[in-house]
Amino acid sequence: MGMKSKAEVVIIGGGSTGTSIAYHLAKLGVEDVVLLEKNYLGSGSTFRCASGIRAQFTDEANIKLQRYNIEKRWKHLSEELEYDVHFKQTGYLFLATTEEEIEAFKQNIKLQNKFGVPTRLITPEEAKEIVPPLNAEAFLAGAWNPEDGKACPFRVVHAFARKAREMGVEIYEHTPVTGIIVENGEIKGVKTEKGVIKTGIVVNAANAWAPIINEMAGLSRDFVPIKPYKHQIAKTEPIAPGQIEPLTCPPAWNDSYVIQDGEDGGVICGTGLEKEPTSLDDVQPTYDFLREVLKWATRIIPALKYVHVVRQWAGFYAKTPDSNPAIGRIQYVDELYIAAGFSGHGFMMAPGVGEAIAELIIKGKSKVPLDWEWYDPHRFERGELRSAAFQIG
Ligand SMILES: Cc1cc2nc3c(=O)[nH]c(=O)nc-3n(C[C@H](O)[C@H](O)[C@H](O)COP(=O)(O)OP(=O)(O)OC[C@H]3O[C@@H](n4cnc5c(N)ncnc54)[C@H](O)[C@@H]3O)c2cc1C
Incomplete structure (x- = not known):
């Protein structure tokens, strides 16, 4: 037809x-x-x-x-x-590394609570209960919205x-x-x-x-x-369920994040490497990214050192100013x-x-x-x- x-x-x-x-x-x-x-x-x-x-x-x-x-x-x-x-x-679990960030988190939480979003500030110990393999000593507090x-x-x-x-x-x-x-x-x-x-x-x-x-x-x-900014992901082999279920992100660590894929249990790892726009045909993954993202991911979750990366890909954040x-x-x-x-x-x-x-x-x-x-x-x-x-x- x-x-x-x-x-x-x-x-x-x-x-x-x-x-x-x-x-x-x-x-x-x-x-x-x-x-x-x-x-x-x-x-x-x-x-x-x-x-x-x-x-x-x-x-x-x-x-x-x-x-x-x-x-x-x-x-x-x-x-x-x-x-x-x-x-x-x-x-989602955002993690603070400085007192200033905790203050900023508190302001954000106040605004979110005002509109019914139940985010709260939690201790590193509480964060570790939610994400068991977390390197909790590296963080001062978390903003947690279940x-x-x-x-x-x-x-x-x-x-x-x-x-x-x-x-x-x-x-x-x-x-x-x-x-x-x-x-x-x-x-x-x-x-x-x-x-x-x-x-x-x-x-x-x-x-x-x-x-x-x-x-x-x-x-x-x-x-x-709108400009295309390349953003990449490295993904690991599956790990045991329930380890890194929330998206876990210390913004001060170059906007790096880890999250266990809801489908197969592999860990999705991202970081804010690319700061300049690219061309619309450039979705080529890079080794620079892999090095950078694994540096941060293994700081957030040290046990990831022992897990294999099985895939990597790139896409666009289509960004306005x-x-x-x-x-x-x-x-x-x-x-x-x-x-x-x-x-x-x-x-x-x-x-x-x-x-x-x-x-x-x-x-x-x-x-x-x-x-x-x-x-x-x-x-x-x-x-x-x-x-x-x-x-x-
Ligand atoms: C690495 C990475 C991680 C991300 N993580 C998250 C996340 O956790 N949560 C989240 O909410 N978002 C995330 N995003 C952003 C999210 O992927 C996008 O904001 C979202 O998918 C946009 O959807 P869309 O339908 O608007 O655009 P797209 O999915 O880009 O769809 C636009 C479509 O238009 C088509 N098109 C273009 N030109 C033409 C044409 N001339 N004729 C016909 N078709 C055309 C394209 O082929 C494309 O399929 C992430 C993005 C990346 C790259």
């Missing part, structure tokens, strides 16, 4: 964001949705992510959105999508796409979008390598590639200045929407962001507690930056 020649809404990008938007549009009764993915579903950042989900942010907008996502969406997602996405509330967690990115994308298809969404993989037809400020269609799809509504969910899509609609690439995504309507082209630039936290936001964008398109507003002003895609051209969202998964 050939590709459809028209659709009510076309979504560009088949990661956790695009598939979530597709599902939520179908759920709202939109019968004619097409999702276009240039490669295979999840092939962008989503399948390369560390699977972490948290509400421990340092500003009101992200805390509120993530509190909602965890409480109202992630907890019920497997049931809703009738497919187990392996969401587990195994917590309600944070993780889910399986592969299952999440599959579950959104499967449900969306069941409700009539057409998903075309290996179908790069090559142009957007705009006449007098209105969208008329989307060009692909396989033909044109007539449509009046487009959602740019292309994350690191979103500036290219914006350019296709006649905007400057810098309108939403303030590390917060651009979510909303683009005013220069009628019915052009964007949800992109998620840095290290787009996977965890996908359910609520998909719901919010779908409601914005269909109803003009959303019941999701998403602060549209905070994420406004027009903030960069106004020179407004938000306080940088904390980066780590």
